[in-house]
Amino acid sequence: MITIVAKFIVHKGQESAFLKLIEELGEASRAEDGNIEYVLHKKVDDPSTYCLIEKWKDQAAIDFHNNTPHFTGTVPKIVELAEVSIDLYEPV
């Protein structure tokens, strides 16, 4: 299993556009066979910071995901709305 922790600091005034895109992407991503978990979180003490915690079966599932129409069609728009940092982890 691979866990992706994606942190977003959303630009001022772009929250609703960001949330709409993430919701679309999330719905389609959760439907993929290789997906285990896909949950968006909001930072408790900073309403413009979000964290997407995704769990995928393996790297092949992530590669497949990264080439889906919902990913390639949505992610370029999302990165326009926020500062993004993405880390991939494996459970110890």
Next chain:
Amino acid sequence: MITIVAKFIVHKGQESAFLKLIEELGEASRAEDGNIEYVLHKKVDDPSTYCLIEKWKDQAAIDFHNNTPHFTGTVPKIVELAEVSIDLYEPV
């Protein structure tokens, strides 16, 4: 539910000491009533970076946890071994 994402960049040569402490802390933390999940992850492309993803029932569970002997006895040692950043999130 509150999710804690704690990122650790472990100082050179301190990995085994860090892993030992986190394992001790994890075992005791998972036994707490308020804990839902407590999983250590290692960054796929950087062996000195770890991420602890913890899920707690609520803030009261976190407050209780932060005052347990295993927390107060271990965390001060852990922060000596790594650069630590901690974010608290709530699912959207």
